[in-house]
Amino acid sequence: NAGVTQTPKFRVLKTGQSMTLLCAQDMNHEYMYWYRQDPGMGLRLIHYSVGEGTTAKGEVPDGYNVSRLKKQNFLLGLESAAPSQTSVYFCASSLYNEQFFGPGTRLTVL
């Protein structure tokens, strides 16, 4: 099993560009989450999903959209990137309590 994977690992964008981050899990987990990690601020929840076809807002959803068309995939989109979205993005999935994290995507917005 690959667990939780994220694509891409690194990305540099210019202000105003758009991109999609892909998270995939092969553990048949119902719950999936997108976090951003900034120095000194821990992990903050952007959006999450409790099952295929569902999404909900977390603590810091502004500027991001998500979709969960398939149970194993959770996509995070930035429609118009801003320098404030420079961060490390982690995806996680869970069946119940324990969340399993992907390796992260380092995004820089210039």
Next chain:
Amino acid sequence: GENVEQHPSTLSVQEGDSAVIKCTYSDSASNYFPWYKQELGKRPQLIIDIRSNVGEKKDQRIAVTLNKTAKHFSLHITETQPEDSAVYFCAASITSGTYKYIFGTGTRLKVLA
């Protein structure tokens, strides 16, 4: 809103000494408290967790204690080793519905050889 405070933000200990990291949560409905370890450039990984119906849990050199009345929980690492150096995050969750975590801001632990 829901909040988890974590202290200290940095902690340096001598190899072999003990380390204690403390967290306080705000939502009294929280009933699951995991601790994650994140090494530099790596993903967070669960090291120990505790549920609200338990006061203490141990796993070799690691232990977690919970005081539900005070809404405090703590991570204790004994006989620290250089490989314990990492950032540690606490979190609080409600085990129903969304299973969302609220994370603390992290503690950078340095174990000095």
